[in-house]
Amino acid sequence: MSKVTRRDAIKAVSAGVAGLPMVSMAASTRLPRASRGEIRAYQIGDQKGLDSLTLTRRPEPIPGPGQVVVKVRAAALNHRDLSILYGRYLGAKPPERIPLADGAGDVVAVGDGVTRVKVGDRVTAVPFTSWADGDFDPSVFAADLGSGHDGWLTEKALLPEAALVKLPDRLGYEDAAALSAVGVTAWSILHGFAAVKPGEVVLTLGTGGLSIMTLQLAKLAGARVAITSSSDEKLAKARELGADITVNYRTHPNWGEKILEATGGRGADVVVETVGASTLDQTFKACAPNARIGFVGSLGGGATTPPNFGPVIAKNLVIKGLTSGTRRTLERLHRAVEVSGLRPLIDKVFSFEDARAAYAYLEKGQHMGKIVIRFD
Ligand SMILES: NC(=O)c1ccc[n+]([C@@H]2O[C@H](COP(=O)([O-])OP(=O)(O)OC[C@H]3O[C@@H](n4cnc5c(N)ncnc54)[C@H](OP(=O)(O)O)[C@@H]3O)[C@@H](O)[C@H]2O)c1
Structure with a gap:
């Protein structure tokens, strides 16, 4: 050297x-x-x-x-x-x-x-x-x-x-660090791309950083939130955070059906897709007509068989890839956090x-x- x-x-x-x-x-x-x-x-x-x-x-x-x-x-x-x-x-x-x-x-x-x-x-x-x-x-x-x-x-x-x-004065260093990437990404999907409305159903997959922030921001926006996890314990905690519909994707591999059942057959209006190709069929199944899917992750790796894209046409779904977001979005997020007291x-x-x-x-x-x- x-x-x-x-x-x-x-x-x-x-x-x-x-x-x-x-x-x-x-x-x-x-x-x-x-x-x-x-x-x-x-x-x-x-x-x-x-x-x-x-x-x-x-x-x-x-x-x-x-x-x-x-x-x-x-x-x-x-x-x-x-x-x-x-x-x-x-x-x-x-x-x-x-x-x-x-x-x-x-x-x-x-x-x-x-x-x-x-x-x-x-x-x-x-x-x-x-x-x-x-x-x-x-x-x-x-x-x-x-x-x-x-x-x-x-x-x-x-x-x-x-x-x-x-x-903002009330935001500590650790909370601020925990907020930035996931907060900007979730906000960009919910408020930028999907323009979520109160009463709509937001589906988020897994209980990692981005999904939990999506849950929190979607609740703040007045949405109903559906979330999946491999752990019943984590799902119980998600309910404490405000999740309305919880499904264990391990014990229910056909979890898209469960989301449909829990929403009276209608499905989710907005999806934060963190898992990707391997379970896209379930995501499409879980969607309501005209649902907006923010495609951000590939936690599940590749698919063994290609997803069936038929429902994208049949339900008029919109899929958009997203890459986090802007400083302006982070500023907006901070204002929301300041007013609401939301903590990651x-x-x-x-x-x-x-x-x-x-x-x-x-x-x-x-x-x-x-x-x-x-x-x-
Ligand atoms: N963090 C960001 O700001 C950001 C921005 C853009 C894109 N992304 C992308 O979004 C994804 C999530 O990021 P993250 O930082 O939130 O990750 P993370 O905190 O590591 O999330 C991991 C969690 O995801 C769930 N998970 C893993 N494999 C899964 C599968 N096959 N099916 C369903 N759920 C699964 C598990 O939840 P359970 O234990 O509950 O099962 C796991 O604990 C990544 O692909 C990432 O690249 C993230």
């Missing part, structure tokens, strides 16, 4: 280069606290699994024009972060990439020309940092935190000011040092809602 001077590193950061050169690195996640002028940050390494996640020491980031340094207080995991560690999300990434799309903290330094935030502000960021408003464009992937751009699993994050959103369901909080254990917990799939990392 070639030695990198602090000057080189600072130049790289100031230039906004993706992936700061490594100063030192340890195979374990027990790296002692960084000394003055340094920070500790994880990197995704060779993307061959959980062991690829490596704690490194790097020079403290210095903000260039339009950039902000945030002292991170909390970060949160999404299923995508696991896929990235296995090299299964939009191809291989530089090994130095800092993971995680979600986080929150305090602004500690700002670069030239920064006007949207100041030192001392409590902030989070929209994961697609270049997507402030407007229609989706594939270019947003290039600046996606933890994927195309360094993310939040670092003591200090270097972020573009355009991505930042100040936290956090399953478990891990320390920064235990980040790999947090990934392992996500991989097991026993969680419900979000997994958070707390920084001292």
Whole structure:
């Protein structure tokens, strides 16, 4: 490994280069606290699994024009972060990439020309940092935190000011971190694409971070919510959160029929499709005429036999692929959270040092809602 001077590193950061050169690195996640002028940050390494996640020491980031340094207080995991560690999300990434799309903290330094935030502000960021408003464009992937751009699993994050959103007073760091990606995605589907109405039935699949946030936001919008899970225990908890219809997809593989029965034969008006091809037949079965399906995930992997698309025509279904959403959406979500007092369901909080254990917990799939990392 070639030695990198602090000057080189600072130049790289100031230039906004993706992936700061490594100063030192340890195979374990027990790296002692960084000394003055340094920070500790994880990197995704060779993307061959959980062991690829490596704690490194790097020079403290210095903000260039339009950039902000945030002292991170909390970060949160999404299923995508696991896929990235296995090299299964939009191809291989530089090994130095800092993971995680979600986080929150305090602004500690700002670069030239920064006007949207100041030192001392409590902030989070929209994961697609270049997507402030407007229609989706594939270019947003290039600046996606933890994927195309360094993310939040670092003591200090270097972020573009355009991505930042100040936290409402009542929103804590952990809740803010848990909200961003899933909140923006669920809001974009429910209020952007599907324009959900009070009284409509929203169906969401599984009880991971996105599904539980969908449940919470759909209830806030006055919808009836149907949710599926492999666990009766989780379904009981979902009912406590307001779910109206609950179906165990393991004990009822024909769960689409169950949703139809529970809605008097009509079906769901809006679906947040997190599982994908393997159970699309059930999703189509569960749909009401003219239902809107927000297609966002593929938790179930590929299908052994292709789905029957007949119901798409017979029921006039609308299927739209979605990629999270904009900073404007995150701002709207924060306003709703401020007024309603909604809090994301956090399953478990891990320390920064235990980040790999947090990934392992996500991989097991026993969680419900979000997994958070707390920084001292
Ligand atoms: N997080 C986001 O903001 C976001 C944004 C866009 C797209 N997505 C996509 O949406 C999906 C969910 O993301 P996430 O972060 O919420 O994941 P997650 O927290 O890891 O969700 C995992 C849960 O999904 C359920 N699940 C897994 N396999 C399933 C299957 N075959 N059938 C039904 N349910 C299944 C399980 O729920 P039970 O234990 O209850 O069975 C599992 O606990 C992923 O494909 C992800 O790429 C997520």
